[in-house]
Amino acid sequence: MSTGPDREPVRERRTPLGHGPTRVLGVDWEAVRTVMRKDVTAVRRSKPIVLPMLLVPLVLILALPVSVGLMAANAPTDAVAGALSSPMLRTLAEPILELPERERLVVLVLGYLLSPLLLVIPLMVSAVLAADAFAGEKERRTLETLLHLPVPDRDLFLAKVLGAFLPAVVITWASSLGYLVVANAVAWPTLGRLFLPFAQWTVMIVWVAPAVGLLALGLLVIVSSRARTTQEANQLGGAVILPLIFLAAAQASALLLAPVPAVLATGGLTWLFAVALVALSARRFTRDRMATTA
């Protein structure tokens, strides 16, 4: 018979190399860190991902505040008074109207109209990274390999979510710091003092912006689990994220004029929605589902 080599069954048991997971709070953090590190390394080498993540913050922290801020500094001083003449806006805009006339427009533009655009950064960065982390794995055909590794579904999901969320927060905070410096520098000749950060601005950046990033992430994860390519995820995600961007940018101006507790509460609500969305995504993230949509 020429069929097959003649081998005796081997009886000794092999012990695989590598230890079992060390869990803290039920999570194998070493595995989570490894997946995150890999994702960040891979993303850093991907121009289509890095370019928008660099360009958008650069426009927001440099180009816009310099150009628009300088125009505002040189605009007629009575322009802002007319804009804020309605009774409701007068109440909300009290912090601006309290300022000397020549300072109002610069503070309004740099502090209240352009600052909210910083919320675009966590939205965009977390959406782009989530699309790459979930749909991108399918597109590159690396997901199957990942699913065959001894990492629990929950740890895998956590790694993917944190791998998109933490860079989004870091980039947002770094960009905000950059904006802080540029906006103060542009306003300095008019104001002669630092006007950023003020309390609401700080709460928006530190508390609301990460929540907005997580919200976008939750939406993108749901979309990505259905999409087969990053492009598809971005297109589907764009339909969901873009309205969110407009909403965030539009509402944040009013948010910055609201009392600090209101800003805190808005952030809290956003966190609640975001966590609920991510929890929903986590429940749907199973090996079986990932493998069958890959």
Add this chain to the structure above:
Amino acid sequence: MSAAIETEDLTRSFASGVAVDRVSLRLERGRVLALLGPNGAGKTTTVRLLNGVLRADAGRARVLGFDPTTEGDEVRRRTGVLTEGAGLDDRLTTRENLEFTARLRGLGRRQARSRVDEMLERFGMAERADDLTQGFSTGQRKRVALARALLHDPEVLFLDEPTSGLDPAGTRDVIELIQGLASEGRTIVLATHFLGEAGRLADEMAVLHRGRLRAFGPPGVLAKGIWDGVAAHLELGAPAEPDTVAALGAVPGVLEAQAAPDGARLRVRDRDVVPRVVAALVGREIPVYGASTHAPTLEDVYFEIERRILAETGDTSLIDGFSDRYRGLDA
């Protein structure tokens, strides 16, 4: 000690239909199983079920004594998988791809590094360790993926189409690598539709057809169940004349005789019948230029099974009976 792999009525369906249908088999440790079947037969789904990537709709499975559905991570810690598409992240270097896997398999940083070096050396990829895998040939990708599958020295290996897309030299290299792995006593499940490689490597074969296990067992055992006796070939310099064929059929021990382009094809009870056949022809002054017996290959067995399935597809009860008849478990 438990079997390497054991399944009982393992079943999984998708929206498109049943992918794996009541598959029952038992593979002892250290054996090489060729999981055969046409595209869509259920080979990859079976591998995914066995490694706990997919959940079974019904039935049960055990891999090294662990249930892939409830103890998936325990199974995956002990198995290595080569997926059909290699699954390398092209934005990472060879070393980064491997170290990522090694770390997720619980190897410490230093141990991971030295193990990766060792595997790259073994698979001839040490010189490309720090190159991005983008642009690697299919053969190089398979080598890296095989190295990755072996990082943790797994007891069971699932190899899904390990030679697809390879040129002949690459195919030979990979087959030799797998032969080396088999000789180390690993249990290997080879899902493939390349019968040549399966024939060279497999101790056991399982034929899947539309998710059903149509045959399972050592190819030799299956062959004995399919054909009586031994195939023989007589080289006569020309097709055997009808009266020669009749004379051959009359020799005691000849079960079947028919003309072939350069002589005659026979099926004889055993190889001892061949000298008598030659003597009978010489007695009739028919020149015999050569005579040989031919053991059926895994390929012969597979195609005979497929042929019978196709011939019988109009009658599912016949297929079921056929399946039961040729199960190696019963042999």
